[in-house]
Amino acid sequence: xxxxxxxxxxxxxxxxxxxxxxxxxxxxxxxxxxxxxxxxxxxxxxxxxxxxxxxxxxxxxxxxxxxxxxxxxxxxxxxxxxxxxxxxxxxxxxxxxxxxxxxxxxxxxxxxxxxxxxxxxxxxxxxxxxxxxxxxxxxxxxxxxxxxxxxxxxxxxxxxxxxxxxxxxxxxxxxxxxxxxxxxxxxxxxxxxxxxxxxxxxxxxxxxxxxxxxxxxxxxxxxxxxxxxxxxxxxxxxxxxxxxxxxxxxxxxxxxxxxxxxxxxxxxxxxxxxxxxxxxxxxxxxxxxxxxxxxxxxxxxxxxxxxxxxxxxxxxxxxxxxxxxxxxxxxxxxxxxxxxxxxxxxxxxxxxxxxxxxxxxxxxxxxxxxxxxxxxxxxxxxxx
RNA sequence: GCGUGGAUGGCAGAGCGGUCAAUUGCACUUGGCUGUAAACCAAGCGCCUUCGGGCUACGGGGGUUCGAAUCCCUCUCCACGCA
Numbered sequence: 001x002x003x004x005x006x007x008x009x010x011x012x013x014x015x016x017x018x019x020x021x022x023x024x025x026x027x028x029x030x031x032x033x034x035x036x037x038x039x040x041x042x043x044x045x046x047x048x049x050x051x052x053x054x055x056x057x058x059x060x061x062x063x064x065x066x067x068x069x070x071x072x073x074x075x076x077x078x079x080x081x082x083x084x085x086x087x088x089x090x091x092x093x094x095x096x097x098x099x100x101x102x103x104x105x106x107x108x109x110x111x112x113x114x115x116x117x118x119x120x121x122x123x124x125x126x127x128x129x130x131x132x133x134x135x136x137x138x139x140x141x142x143x144x145x146x147x148x149x150x151x152x153x154x155x156x157x158x159x160x161x162x163x164x165x166x167x168x169x170x171x172x173x174x175x176x177x178x179x180x181x182x183x184x185x186x187x188x189x190x191x192x193x194x195x196x197x198x199x200x201x202x203x204x205x206x207x208x209x210x211x212x213x214x215x216x217x218x219x220x221x222x223x224x225x226x227x228x229x230x231x232x233x234x235x236x237x238x239x240x241x242x243x244x245x246x247x248x249x250x251x252x253x254x255x256x257x258x259x260x261x262x263x264x265x266x267x268x269x270x271x272x273x274x275x276x277x278x279x280x281x282x283x284x285x286x287x288x289x290x291x292x293x294x295x296x297x298x299x300x301x302x303x304x305x306x307x308x309x310x311x312x313x314x315x316x317x318x319x320x321x322x323x324x325x326x327x328x329x330x331x332x333x334x335x336x337x338x339x340x341x342x343x344x345x346x347x348x349x350x351x352x353x354x355x356x357x358x359x360x361x362x363x364x365x366x367x368x369x370x371x372x373x374x375x376x377x378x379x380x381x382x383x384x
Numbered sequence: 385g386c387g388u389g390g391a392u393g394g395c396a397g398a399g400c401g402g403u404c405a406a407u408u409g410c411a412c413u414u415g416g417c418u419g420u421a422a423a424c425c426a427a428g429c430g431c432c433u434u435c436g437g438g439c440u441a442c443g444g445g446g447g448u449u450c451g452a453a454u455c456c457c458u459c460u461c462c463a464c465g466c467a
Contacts, residue, residue, distance in 0.1 A: 096419045129421035270419035
C-alpha cells in the first residue's frame, strides 16, 4: 500500500491531485481537514460526517492527554472507536500549544500567574489550562501518545514560534525542533519493525510528518525545509504560520519553503485556513489544510457565503436577518440551506439555541468541502 | 380607610449626603476569530462635544444643605398586612 500518490499534475502551477491511503480509508487531495481537537467535530455528530463529505479530521494529543487520558482511549481501542470517527485521522503533537499557551498564565486557586508553558531541550512543560496540573510533552512522549490513540497521520513534536521572535531565538527554536524531529523519527522507528516511519501496529499504519519551522526569516525557513526534507518522513507539514504575521508574510513563508520540499511527499499546511488562503496555497502544491475556522466561526454565528468567485462571511446575529426568508446560500445543497431561513438561524443564535450551532457548523463544513471538490475538478481540467 | 415597605438608565438590580452620568447582570450595537483554554473574546451603550469638557437625569412637586439618587414634607402609583 502506497501512502501517497499523485494522480494528476497541473501544468499551470504546482497544484496536483493526489490520494492518501490510510488504514481507515482514502483521502483525495487537495483536502480540507476539519479540526476535532478533543475527538469531536464540535456540534457535529459522526453520522453526519460522510454526508457532509468530510474525508479526514484532525485531533490533538494535548487535549486528549489532559482529558480523558491516553490510557482510556487506548482501552477503547484507539481514538477512532472511542470517538466513533471512522474516517482517517491526523493527530497534532501538542507543539502548537507552545505558541497558544505561551505568555498566558494560569490563574489557580493557590497563586496567580503561573506560566503555562516552559520549553527546554528535553521537551515542554505545560500547565493544563483546564485543571492547572502539569503535563510534560517531549518528542518521545508525544509520539508514544499519538501511537496509542492510533491516528493515521501523526505530527512531529515541534515548537510553534511566536510572532515577533528574534532571528536568534527563531534559529534556536527551529534547530531545537529539528533535533526533536530526529527524536520523533527514532521513537517511531524503535517501536516499529518496518517500515521505519510508518509503524505497523495491529494492522494500523501510522505516518509521521516532519514539521518545517523558521518563523518569518527566509534563511531559516529554507534551512528548515531542507532539513525536514532530508529526514524522509512520509509527509511534511509547514507550521508556525498565521501566528500574527501579515498576510503577505504568511504567503512568503510558504512560498520560500515549497520549492525545497520533495514533490512526491504530501504537504500539509498547519492551521490554514481562510478560503482565500486555501485558494492561494493549492497552486503552490499544498495538499491538505487543517483549520478551526469553519467550525469556530460557525459557533460564533458566522457562516460562509459566495457570489460567484467572491467569498463572504456573514454574521447571523445581525438584526438585518430577522425577517430574511432566504437561506444562507441559495444554491447550497446542505441540510441547513435546503430547509432553514436566515431569519430562523438568526433567531436560534440570538437565543443561543443549540440547533443553531449545529446548523451553522454543518453549512460551513459542507461549504468548504464543496470548494475542495471544485478545486479538484479545476485541477483535473487544467484550470489551476 | 389605616399601617408598612417600595418607585434608579430598554429590563433586572446595586448605591442610601460629596469621590455618581451612577457597580453589576441581561438585552442591544460594533469589531475580532487561521495546527481550538473559543456555543468565545473585546469595545460601546442619556444628549452634545473643537474630546478639555458641557447639558439633562435616579416617579412628580416642594424643602433642608456649600452640596441630594441618598435627609424632610407632599402628591401619584405599586406590593404586602389590617379593617
